[in-house]
Amino acid sequence: MTKVKICGLMDKETVDATCRFGADYIGFVFAPSKREVSAELVRQITKDVPATIKKVGVFVSPTIQQLQQTIAIAHLDFVQIHGDFPTERVDIPMIQAKSVTNTQNYQTIADFLLLDAPPKEYHGGNGVMFDWQAVNLNQLPQIPYFVAGGLRPENVQQALCYFQPFAVDVSSGVETDGQKDLKKIEQFINQVKEYDYVSTTR
Template sequence: MKAKPRVKICCIASLEEAQAAISAGASALGLVSAMPSGPGVIEEDVIAEIARRVPPPIGTFLLTSETSAEAIIAQQRRCGTNTLQLCDYVDASVYRELRRELPGIALVQVIHVTGPESIEVARAAAEHVHALLLDSGDTTLPVKLLGGTGRVHDWTVSRKIRESVKVPLFLAGGLKADNVAEAVAAVEPFGLDLCSSVRTQGQLDVIKLEIFFAALAS
């Protein structure tokens, strides 16, 4: 019997939301710093407070739109998370600098699945990071869309990416209780990442969390 995917709840806005997500069964939390667009952005001092208070087994993901090593390193040191989620694409030299300057900090590269061309992008990034996260954004738009779309992308492409890389893979983009079983069967990801489907009027909804985890367990 295959293990159920880990679950990361993104767009955590407060310590109370962090505690609710963990109580529901989340293995990781997404903490969104400044972005060109999308939901869930909070101040860095709030991110730092949540990261300090969350128990060590839980992944604290700093979502960053920065693309220079210097800016990303400085931001992680201010926020103190144990994981960096790179929401935009960066040069290979940036990965090397991050590994050198931030030993022990996990690197997760977001791959925006726009079509089959995303497979090669994922393969290249996988050589440098600890995990990939497949989402439904688009970095080619005038205002980059780096996540939080609530849209499902082509899971057949996601499956091909999973089969062609050796690092763990998180699946994001429009996941909810009524499609999570199909998503897991189609992609077989290591983890799932969700935000809008477990919120009501922007607030984390414990009932929707319970429904999602029940659907995942069934």
């Protein structure tokens, strides 16, 4: 079954609702962004999150010390890294975000790969789709991968059909006027569940 990551969460009400709707991963941004949060805040707003739902910290070119400190304070389960990827490992699974271009090399030492649109104002969460056909699926490393970049309830099933990914990742696609929209979050997750159900009952 396809996993769902809802990223850029900033308050407990949205975190709790997102968990209730059935998300598998919830993401928190620890880099310059309109969605940036502190490690202390994340620890507070995720205190009721079930252990089965994984907390992902999103970073841009972090040092290993920044990662370790934030993991310890926010009680993260995964880290997602855009930009420069550290040469050292941390003790939790690592996701490397790569911008899709015609010349991109997708090889990675991370545990997971995330395909995203090239950066604009921020490294992620810009609501921009990339050219899906620019990705040669046969050249991707043999590790689970996430697909992000401009996904929303209206197009996520198309992305699932094209990529058959391990997980899909959304932030701005479930927002209204720059704020997380609970109705859109629920719709997005339901679209993924519906696709999986139909695929397994054909």
